[in-house]
Amino acid sequence: MAKIELTASEQPCELKVAVAPAGGQPLVVDFRRVTKTFDAGTPREFTAIREVTFAVENIPNIGEFIGVLGPSGCGKSTMLRLIAGLAPQFPATSGTVLVHGEPVVEPGPDRGFVFQDYANFPHRTVLDNVAFGLECQQVPENDRRERAREWLAKVGLDPKKDANKYPHQLSGGMHQRVAIARTLIMHPRIILMDEPFGALDPTTRQRMQDLLVALWRELEATVFFITHDVPEAVYLGDRVFIFSPSPGTIVHQLAVAPPDRPAREMQAEPAFLASVRQVRSLLEQLEDAKPNTSS
Ligand SMILES: Nc1ncnc2c1ncn2[C@@H]1O[C@H](COP(=O)(O)OP(=O)(O)OP(=O)(O)O)[C@@H](O)[C@H]1O
Ligand SMILES: [Mg+2]
Numbered sequence: 283m284a285k286i287e288l289t290a291s292e293q294p295c296e297l298k299v300a301v302a303p304a305g306g307q308p309l310v311v312d313f314r315r316v317t318k319t320f321d322a323g324t325p326r327e328f329t330a331i332r333e334v335t336f337a338v339e340n341i342p343n344i345g346e347f348i349g350v351l352g353p354s355g356c357g358k359s360t361m362l363r364l365i366a367g368l369a370p371q372f373p374a375t376s377g378t379v380l381v382h383g384e385p386v387v388e389p390g391p392d393r394g395f396v397f398q399d400y401a402n403f404p405h406r407t408v409l410d411n412v413a414f415g416l417e418c419q420q421v422p423e424n425d426r427r428e429r430a431r432e433w434l435a436k437v438g439l440d441p442k443k444d445a446n447k448y449p450h451q452l453s454g455g456m457h458q459r460v461a462i463a464r465t466l467i468m469h470p471r472i473i474l475m476d477e478p479f480g481a482l483d484p485t486t487r488q489r490m491q492d493l494l495v496a497l498w499r500e501l502e503a504t505v506f507f508i509t510h511d512v513p514e515a516v517y518l519g520d521r522v523f524i525f526s527p528s529p530g531t532i533v534h535q536l537a538v539a540p541p542d543r544p545a546r547e548m549q550a551e552p553a554f555l556a557s558v559r560q561v562r563s564l565l566e567q568l569e570d571a572k573p574n575t576s577s
Contacts, residue, residue: 294516308380309337310340311336311365311380311472312379312381313364313378314377315333316331318330318364318371318374319375330371331356331529331531332530332531334530335532344502345501345502346505346520347507347518348505348507348519348523349507349514349518350506350507351509351515351523351525352568353528355527355528358476364379365381366389366393366395367386382471393470393473393474394466394470394472395465396458396474398481401461402452404448404449406449407448408434408447408448408449412433412463412464413426413430414464415467415468429467430445430463431445434463437459437466438489438493439456439459439463454481454482454483471503471504472503472505473501475507476508479509479511479514491514494518505518507519513549516538516561517541517545520537521538522538524565
């Protein structure tokens with residue numbers, strides 16, 4: 283089996299692309315030369331991602347955290363939605379998308395999605411938003427409400443005061459706490475997060491980063507986390523994917539130090555700041571290179 287060296291060095295280090303294992307556990311996610319062309323065969327034909335290849339190994343009791351960076355429109359959300367099985371990005375035009383060794387055919391509870399916008403149901407209370415997935419699985423009301431209250435506490439909300447609020451009564455940070463609880467209550471093995479903290483102020487954002495790290499450790503899930511914030515990707519990630527401009531492909535896979543100290547502390551350290559500078563410089567080089575506009 284090709285081994286990924288996840289060295290927690292002070293500087294990010296470039297990784298070679300892993301290949302599918304010859305035997306043993308199937309890969310958690312396996313992208314092989316995945317291309318997505320929208321409106322193929324029409325004048326509007328547009329290739330969003332081209333030949334994207336990567337692998338996430340199945341390491342027992344450890345979920346990998348992958349930060350995803352790249353210029354706007356390079357296909358980051360397209361990649362995430364292909365893993366989730368969400369149209370119209372799904373299905374891919376060519377290539378193979380495998381999750382735990384099986385081709386993705388539709389969305390499933392094994393893959394939870396947290397969106398950038400506050401995607402809570404406006405006419406449901408906080409508690410009923412969090413319990414939504416369990417309700418779909420016909421978990422009895424008392425049981426699902428009790429589990430939802432536990433999750434409210436886990437994400438730092440007050441199970442008594444906040445449970446009966448409606449989404450319009452919440453701050454941005456509270457919204458995302460509800461969205462995270464609603465996703466994680468289902469114990470997905472893969473958590474897909476598309477710029478979930480993009481609209482939060484810097485202090486709330488760092489608090490949410492700490493919360494996410496704590497929950498991720500507990501769940502041992504694989505996380506894909508899209509962000510435009512370089513420190514956020516470098517802090518949260520075990521690995522950082524950097525996409526080229528459109529049509530996007532992964533041009534760098536970097537191993538970075540894991541988040542083993544609180545965000546505020548670690549993000550002020552010289553080694554961390556050096557990693558951020560390196561990643562920024564790689565992104566700037568990509569932005570400076572003339573984008574390939576052909577599709
Ligand atoms: N349904 C669609 N039909 C046609 N083109 C689409 C569709 N969805 C996305 N695209 C195009 O595919 C490209 C990649 O989109 P995607 O949303 O994946 O980018 P992104 O990297 O997530 O960008 P951002 O950082 O701005 O969120 C964009 O140029 C977008 O306009
Ligand atoms: Mg996007």
